[in-house]
Amino acid sequence: MRATDRSRFERLDATAARLKDDAGLTAKDLAEQLGVSLRTVSRDLALLRDRGVPVEADRGRGGGVRLPRNWGVGKLSLTYREAVELLVCLAIAEQLPSPWLIANLAAVRRKLVASFAPSLKDKIAGLRSRILIGGSASAAVVESFSPLGAEITEALLTGFLEQKRVRLSYRDVEGRLTGREIEPQWLLLNAPVWYVMGWDYKREAVRSFRCDRILEAHLSETPFTLRPARDFDEAIADIRAIRP
Template structure:
């Protein structure tokens, strides 16, 4: 089989699987015509899909048809690095909540996700749970002032948080001009539905608590930082050092 033939077949297998996952019951003859292959070729493709673990069921009869088994569950998922980071943070939040609703399979899901990272990244994600804090619900005035987040800035914040990289941001506090500052995102703090980052602020050389919905223009820098003692940030949880 040539490289082109192999590529065509892989693309065809992906297309067949996507069609099956849509819930359609597919007629073999119609599908073969749509894909521009013979029924024999299509039958070989289906046999290969079964060998790869996709539970394809076939109807007997002249027309023939294929569908996914009713027992088919979640298959393999391909996550980007940023998606995996977001999921790790979400799992850490769920672990901190200690809700029975979330705990049934949380451990095994976390283990599988950690295993998908490389050795260096595994060391970084190992301490995520201890760096994510869940507090009380935000006050009504705070909830009412909540603004839509800058999705790109938050994605970069998450990456800098996990990789322990300095982050340059623009921060906008009420009735103050926006400021550019370099921070160490040491902890994330959730007062539903508001997220804060507990940071060491290089501009002030002090602890600051920054609302994530007020962060824009985030740019991770090459320099990394060491985790500072949590005791340094405890006063910030009681309202000190907060840039509301």
């Protein structure tokens, strides 16, 4: 997703939250609070209405815009990133061996996807083909596993979502420390361990990286294009996995 798209989604969420919290807001108030022009506020309000948000407006002096305070009960408004994270969580839950209380998760997932705006739905559909949920990691892998730091997680996830290269400091299975620059094209979870699969510029080939062996990760502003799925055939040949 482009930065402009992401900021627009975030601004729409912020606008809806302010309208629900304060019944006395004017378009000028919104423009000042959000740091945008009146024209941008007008476009955003029109877009919210197009998405089914019941924005109400009072005309004339002293008039304002608002949302009914009871609106949103039973509804869920998600950002692009939140939607991706929730879909992955649902996919993980569907893989759990116990069917009790989670038998209807597939239906929940379908309803969640169906509720998204068309533009968001298209973006998420593209991501689903790049995320694999496999089985549990082996006992030996789990024993050496350590949780990822917030900065590493942020760089990897942002690079994956926005298709930007990431520079890594990586310790391999032999304990050797190397510097890499990669395109984070695919993600794989063998719970609780995440792997990122992508083009490695040092090796000039597709490589998989166990995320908890990454010591540092720095997002680059250099974009990349998605590579054909056939480029990853060898990397995922022995993986039994589903997509969110």
